[in-house]
Amino acid sequence: MPLKIYNSLTRTKEIFEPLNKGYVGMYVCGPTVSGESHLGHARPYITFDVVYRYLKHLGYQVRYVRNITDAGHFEEEGRVAEDKISTKAILEKLEPMELVQKYTNLFHWAMKQFNNIEPNIEPTATGHIVEQIGMIEKIIADGYAYVVNGSVYFDVNKYNEDFSKKGLPYGILSGRNLEEQLDTTRDLDNQHEKRNKADFALWKNAPPEHIMRWQSPWGEGFPGWHIECSAMATKYLGTQFDIHGGGMDLQFPHHECEIAQSTVCNHTAPVRYWMHNNMITINGRKMGKSYNNVIKLTELFTGSHPLLEKAYHPMTIRFFILQSHYRSTLDFGNEALQASEKAFKRLWEAYENLQKISIDNIEAADVELDKKINKQIAEFTEFIEDDFSTAKVLANMFEIVPVINAIKNKQLAQNTLSKNTIALMQQQFTLFIEEIFGLKFQEDNNEKLSDILQLLVDIRKEAKAKKDFVTSDKIRNELAQLGVLLKDEKDGTVSWSFI
């Protein structure tokens, strides 16, 4: 069964074949560290973490590159041409790089909370000014960019004319054509610098008050946003690489510009498979600064936001995201998150129960059920290979959960399933839940706490034996108040979990 990926470029699901056998190059647009990450940002990084994990599981040697945009882009291109990062830095009375460091650290912390594996290379825009300048020089030399007042602009019209003949028109990714755009692009002041409204900045002349600035052949300035990804992707993944990921909102103009720049520079279209995740919405509206509806990750984890009924654990968010398809919008809501929280807990407990099942029977007592479960397990792979349908894998898992619990609680005969089936379940659940989905249930595994709880459980047991239900209920109820749930198992033992 080959892996199929929906390619935004062709708008079809394609069988994934890497450029070089056994190796995969993957680039994902990282955060702009001028502020705190919010819930919306969680989506691409979790989505592509699963992609990365799965490719590695398939045995590929993957180089995963995810940039940090620390040079800022324009607030309003052509009008004020201010660097977003330095503007805010003045307000906060911080050095620009201090601000960048602060939010980079916070971002890394959040990624860790989500159990995302770090990329292999995490290049910064400011660390690759030289490469960006080099790329811009090449584009100018080839005649696809021009210099005006210390700024450099990409000549979209010329590019479109020449490369349309080669089947690479400007707009190929986002499915729009240049002529229509020219009519609809908004009027900007400072427009006279550009030959064409659709042209975009490769390098921007820095006004005196601009703090972040670098020397260049065109004077002091700073790079345009789009060029950083092209420069860093080329440097670390080559002139052509396998997968480029990012949010759908980056498709135009960011990714479109990347294609144009890289194609001019490297004489080849840069990316084989473009993958775009959809947005997280709140009341049906995209979460974003401009809509003033963001829930920061720190607020989410602590519950400190008016829209939140409670704090949500990072794993709840991860599970919530995996329960939908990455190309669909996902609507935030307390009810939805609490559903995910409970569902994940239930799945995890069943998973733990599964690992404890130990049986010897070669033959399944219930052949039909045994067969059905084998089919559902086989579908895990089928679904994930179908453009990463994590939601369907989880649905299948939940079909199997009752069977696991029933065997564990002896509501089903111990020999219901065959030894091989149980072994396969144990192996595949571990593979998908932990390795591919990157889920883990974080409990306070404090030994002292466990001993104390065990003591309370023992006291309660003695009280129950004496039919002193007042005492036994007191222990159970008050522990519940403290967030510890006691469960009387069928075999007489008592287990607990943290709510």
Add this chain to the structure above:
RNA sequence: GGUCCUGUGGCCGAGUGGCUAGGCAGAGCUCUGCAAAAGCUUCUACACCAGUUCGAAUCUGGUCGGGACCUCCA
């Protein structure tokens, strides 16, 4: 205005022609000192109208609604 996506039961959300998606919530039952947990059973659905078809949530056309991008954006 242009390009594109979307409308599924109380909530979230799979699903592209015929098969129970799944989770949470609700109802009933079993187990239990009681409860919880667990298991079993169960209710609520495909925006609207027309068409194609033996058959449509799924395809086509239209109507209405929501959204994204066209400007920084995950």
